Amino acid sequence: EDKVVQSPLSLVVHEGDTVTLNCSYEVTNFRSLLWYKQEKKAPTFLFMLTSSGIEKKSGRLSSILDKKELFSILNITATQTGDSAVYLCAVEKTGANNLFFGTGTRLTVIP
Amino acid sequence: GAGVSQSPRYKVAKRGQDVALRCDPISGHVSLFWYQQALGQGPEFLTYFQNEAQLDKSGLPSDRFFAERPEGSVSTLKIQRTQQEDSAVYLCASSYGLAAKNIQYFGAGTRLSVL
Numbered sequence: 001e002d003k004v005v006q007s008p009l010s011l012v013v014h015e016g017d018t019v020t021l022n023c024s025y026e027v028t029n030f031r032s033l034l035w036y037k038q039e040k041k042a043p044t045f046l047f048m049l050t051s052s053g054i055e056k057k058s059g060r061l062s063s064i065l066d067k068k069e070l071f072s073i074l075n076i077t078a079t080q081t082g083d084s085a086v087y088l089c090a091v092e093k094t095g096a097n098n099l100f101f102g103t104g105t106r107l108t109v110i111p
Numbered sequence: 112g113a114g115v116s117q118s119p120r121y122k123v124a125k126r127g128q129d130v131a132l133r134c135d136p137i138s139g140h141v142s143l144f145w146y147q148q149a150l151g152q153g154p155e156f157l158t159y160f161q162n163e164a165q166l167d168k169s170g171l172p173s174d175r176f177f178a179e180r181p182e183g184s185v186s187t188l189k190i191q192r193t194q195q196e197d198s199a200v201y202l203c204a205s206s207y208g209l210a211a212k213n214i215q216y217f218g219a220g221t222r223l224s225v226l
Contacts, residue, residue, distance in 0.1 A: 004153075034214070041200055042115075042219040043154070088153055097167040098144060099215060101153030 006102035023089030024071040115218035136205030
């Protein structure tokens with residue numbers, strides 16, 4: 001059975017801290033892994049990762065994929081209150097039409 | 112449009128009522144997806160359209176759920192005889208090309224509460 005597991009389930013940090021969110025997966029026919037940020041309700045695309053070891057970066061956010069150990073991490077440096085959200089990890093499979101999501105990590109950044 | 116638009120944002124239904132949820136995808140996007148997100152969970156796939164063709168409805172939980180996209184643009188998800196377990200946020204997503212090759216962009220969803 002396909003699995004996407006995110007940890008921790010929730011995290012509370014102070015502004016300025018650095019956080020690492022984890023996503024491990026067990027799926028057949030893996031194609032790519034995606035990270036989304038969900039504030040209120042609409043998930044917003046962050047990264048798509050298809051190759052191992054290549055870091056993707058956008059401002060204070062970065063992510064990397066390890067296809068051998070079957071996990072990805074999302075790093076956020078110098079966190080701000082606006083980073084408070086649920087971060088969703090999703091896996092795309094070859095030949096499938098949909099994304100398989102984890103349950104998300106709820107990040108709360110306090111001033 | 113600038114993004115995926117869903118309406119209504121909130122819907123309260125009495126158990127047994129029928130509801131219709133609308134999704135207006137990004138203009139020109141071929142693929143359209145519906146997901147159901149229960150409280151504290153990640154979105155779960157319901158159905159997928161490529162233009163007007165419904166190519167995958169494997170995630171629809173029962174025959175009370177029906178989706179259509181008759182002209183290959185706007186889509187409607189209909190739930191008949193709603194039950195309390197149908198309470199969730201219903202998310203719509205669209206992507207430019209064929210599924211499994213493109214980033215999915217999501218709407219803000221419709222929060223359905225069945226009393």
